Amino acid sequence: MDQLEGRVAVITGGASGMGLAFARRFAAEGMHLVLADVEAPALDAAVAELGAEGAEAFGVVTDVSDAAAMDRLRDAVLDRYGAVHVVCNNAGVSGSRAPTHELTTEEWAWCIGVNLWGVIHGHRVFSPLLIAQDEGHIVNTASMAGHTSFNGLSPYHLTKHAVVALSEVVYHELAASGSAVGISVLCPGFVNTRIAESTELPGEQAKQPLIDDEAAVAEAEAVRQMTRDFFAMQQSPEEVAEIVLDAVRTKRFYLFTADAWTDQMAERHEDIATGRNPRPRGSMIEEAFRG
Ligand SMILES: NC(=O)c1ccc[n+]([C@@H]2O[C@H](COP(=O)([O-])OP(=O)(O)OC[C@H]3O[C@@H](n4cnc5c(N)ncnc54)[C@H](O)[C@@H]3O)[C@@H](O)[C@H]2O)c1
Numbered sequence: 001m002d003q004l005e006g007r008v009a010v011i012t013g014g015a016s017g018m019g020l021a022f023a024r025r026f027a028a029e030g031m032h033l034v035l036a037d038v039e040a041p042a043l044d045a046a047v048a049e050l051g052a053e054g055a056e057a058f059g060v061v062t063d064v065s066d067a068a069a070m071d072r073l074r075d076a077v078l079d080r081y082g083a084v085h086v087v088c089n090n091a092g093v094s095g096s097r098a099p100t101h102e103l104t105t106e107e108w109a110w111c112i113g114v115n116l117w118g119v120i121h122g123h124r125v126f127s128p129l130l131i132a133q134d135e136g137h138i139v140n141t142a143s144m145a146g147h148t149s150f151n152g153l154s155p156y157h158l159t160k161h162a163v164v165a166l167s168e169v170v171y172h173e174l175a176a177s178g179s180a181v182g183i184s185v186l187c188p189g190f191v192n193t194r195i196a197e198s199t200e201l202p203g204e205q206a207k208q209p210l211i212d213d214e215a216a217v218a219e220a221e222a223v224r225q226m227t228r229d230f231f232a233m234q235q236s237p238e239e240v241a242e243i244v245l246d247a248v249r250t251k252r253f254y255l256f257t258a259d260a261w262t263d264q265m266a267e268r269h270e271d272i273a274t275g276r277n278p279r280p281r282g283s284m285i286e287e288a289f290r291g
Contacts, residue, residue, distance in 0.1 A: 037091065139183075235258050
């Protein structure tokens with residue numbers, strides 16, 4: 001897409017991290033913005049910040065895993081602007097860190113609901129509009145975890161592999177039909193956002209802390225602080241937003257943000273091609289230090 005000024009971008013997970021960085025970057029191009037997020041206070045703050053900088057933006061509190069809420073999001077966008085041109089299916093959570101055999105049904109459903117159903121609903125409600133007008137671009141946020149597999153976070157890996165696969169299929173469908181609509185799949189390495197804080201089920205489903213076990217509480221807080229310190233050193237969301245803007249303009253499909261995991265991706269492909277068993281892997285954070 002060459003002409004971005006005055007066009008409409010919808011960004012899920014737009015209240016924070018990469019989604020908010022996309023919004024700021026698109027606003028600088030004169031785009032009109034719709035931010036959708038489940039966290040109302042953060043959404044209000046993001047919309048207020050963009051408005052104060054002169055952007056045309058509004059927020060819709062939306063749980064992307066909820067089909068009816070995504071229908072309402074589409075209706076709100078069309079009521080306000082009458083069209084949509086760029087759709088960033090970006091909302092996501094880390095999901096539970098528990099080993100696969102310990103995961104509860106609720107933990108699986110939460111991560112799959114946000115990371116996979118959110119993207120599916122985004123396609124269901126917005127892609128027909130883009131295809132009918134034969135113009136626009138879709139950006140699905142996956143992860144390097146969609147091209148690799150490490151020790152732990154299996155719901156996250158599962159959803160991100162699925163988002164890569166879905167995006168590839170849509171790419172082929174658009175190409176085969178001669179559509180002018182473009183699609184990219186964003187596969188970041190580690191980026192400095194709040195993502196690592198989304199490992200606990202939200203709201204009433206959250207596990208209660210073991211308040212009588214001071215040592216366990218202190219250890220959990222120490223792990224959280226180490227994780228925050230680790231993420232603070234990672235790539236900035238603003239750099240990722242530049243990559244996304246360029247892809248919308250040039251129709252690039254695979255978007256890799258950091259090369260730290262290219263070895264692990266190449267090794268996985270080699271193991272598959274040669275029929276070898278997967279080589280030993282640490283956690284995602286341990287593997288990042290290998291790069
Ligand atoms: N930060 C990283 O290192 C990294 C790496 C690879 C991929 N990603 C992916 O990038 C995307 C954006 O995450 P981020 O890193 O900016 O993290 P973030 O936590 O800063 O932003 C995610 C946003 O999604 C929102 N969200 C969560 N559940 C939602 C729901 N049910 N409905 C609507 N919104 C919801 C959150 O409120 C938050 O504003 C995610 O899909 C994530 O998996 C992040």
